Amino acid sequence: QKEVEQDPGPLSVPEGAIVSLNCTYSNSAFQYFMWYRQYSRKGPELLMYTYSSGNKEDGRFTAQVDKSSKYISLFIRDSQPSDSATYLCALAASGANSKLTFGKGITLSVRP
């Protein structure tokens, strides 16, 4: 079983839709949960960063972490064509030198 599983997609939604992106993981040591956005021909850009369980909101983006179910989600409200990109979940255990373990990413397309 892979440490981090992410829905493969691709995902296509109309502008204004609510988008739900999800990852599951198997390693209980993960304490830090991140979502990155990657546009074509660019490096990943950090969107959301959460420590331990709970919700975090930033504008149209909400990150949720459920450690009991080993499940993390990113919600995008009022999706825009500019949200079209690949979204990657990334997880890390505690410790300053802990590596990031990424999901494979899901490509989102928001249709005008």
Next chain:
Amino acid sequence: KAGVTQTPRYLIKTRGQQVTLSCSPISGHRSVSWYQQTPGQGLQFLFEYFSETQRNKGNFPGRFSGRQFSNSRSEMNVSTLELGDSALYLCASSPTNGATNIQYFGAGTRLSVL
């Protein structure tokens, strides 16, 4: 503040050659990590350097190596290139204090091995 800078952006090499990629981290960041990104495997961790020392290493063969200089700039080297090494190589830097798990990525070097 300037972001993470990777050079070159694109490289074309042939099998058996070797290649060196360069990364300049965000000013003040002392941790540099390298990742390989392919459509099939996604982003996979190669290694991480902090203060010129390798602190963490992924599951890649010894053909992949790296180093970090006293100014935190880092290089990675791939020797005896194989077709399967064609990928986007990403460098990321982390702050020394605070949320040290947050990594900031460069735009990557796209390597094509023919």
